[in-house]
Amino acid sequence: MEVPARGVAGVGDSAGGAAGAGGSRGGVPGESGFGSGAPGVRGSEAGGAGVSVTGVGVPVGEKPARGKKIAAAAVNxxxxxxxxxxxxxxRLFLVPGFVALxxxxxxxxxxxxxxxxxxxxxxxxxxxFDGHLARTYNLVTDFGKIADPIADKAIMGAALVCLSALGDLPWxxxxxxLGRELGITLLRFLVIRYGVIPASRGGKLKTLTQGVAVGMYVLALTGWLATLRFWVMAAAVVLTVATGLDYVRQAIVLRRRGIAERRAALEETKA
Structure with missing residues (x-):
């Protein structure tokens, strides 16, 4: 008599969540450590042989029917x-309010x-917090994967454009x-077929520095604080360029490695 693998699916799903912890919603990883994460491995991929992915009534060693897979995905x-x-x-609704203020x-x-x-x-x-909550409590959704990076870019872009329009920040x-942020996001999608570029500590530091610098420029600071914000913004620009170049390097390496692996697999198949 075969024993159903009850409750095992939870193990697979937990492994999937951990694999996707590089970002907030299981999509392309971001740099803040909380935004736009790498795709997590689902329970059906992490469970391995002999493990039930539905966790209900599927004997060990048997693959669940296609309909049960779909049902499990709907439940998860x-x-x-x-x-x-x-x-x-x-965050998205705050953008027009921020611009008006x-x-x-x-x-x-x-x-x-x-x-x-x-x-x-x-x-x-x-x-x-949104990405941390999504990963911790299994609240990752397709909507969140799309909306989260849009919200990130929207609030930062709105702040920068407003500051430049008011003459507080050079265009x-x-x-x-903004060119770096949009360019790297596009680059990630272009090379995603070869793999995911992980978020680096430099990228996270860049995001933090940008937020602090822009926040200081939003405030009407004077005196030594106005001087300080100039240097904080200068550091943010340097980190923006440096980390951008590093991501380009990683993308080139990832693409070359992916092409080499595909060629090797193709030659092995022919042999």
């Missing part, structure tokens, strides 16, 4: 209406700028930062 799919997605949506009364009123900074700070804080700084 988190609801779109969860706290992680709520924080992501909050930044540009209120000509864009130079310290009170309005302080409120804009508060909105920016809330957006940055939610970025730290070339905004162009360098």
């Amino acid at each position: 799919q988190a609801s779109v209406w969860n706290i992680a997605n709520f924080l992501t949506m909050l 930044m540009l209120a009364d000509g864009g130079y009123d310290p009170a309005w700028r302080s409120l804009a900074w508060a909105a920016f700070a809330v957006a940055m804080i939610t970025d730290l 070339w700084v905004t162009a360098v930062i």
